[in-house]
Amino acid sequence: MGVPAFFRWLSRKYPSIIVEFDNLYLDMNGIIHPCTHPEDKPAPKNEDEMMVAIFEYIDRLFNIVRPRRVLYMAIDGVAPRAKMNQQRSRRFRLCLR
Known part of the structure; x- marks a missing residue:
């Protein structure tokens, strides 16, 4: 619902x-x-639902920008x-404080 003629x-x-945009660059992370x-x-719950959520998000961004x-x-x-090992050791040290 919007404001008419706004x-x-x-x-x-x-x-x-x-x-207008020519290009849309997405960082998928x-x-x-x-x-x-x-x-x-x-x-x-599963990989299929995960992929659907990702595709819906990309579609939403694409429809907003319309490159x-x-x-x-x-x-x-x-x-x-x-x-990965470095991050684990850093997290472990933080938990011990």
Whole structure:
């Protein structure tokens, strides 16, 4: 539900608010983690639900921005073993304080 004719009035008064984007670059780490470990609802029960949540989030962003040419999704791989060990030891030291 919106205010009738508000967008029309706003876009006429401030024409620079309407911007078109050629490219949309997504850092998937900021999408995957919140979709697999949500704070406001229970975690997905299986991998299919997890993928659906990720796809819905990407669709929502895509519909907001509506890039004309490129959708670029940057996805990191698994953290190296040394980094995982370092993070575990740091967390363990924090718990002992």
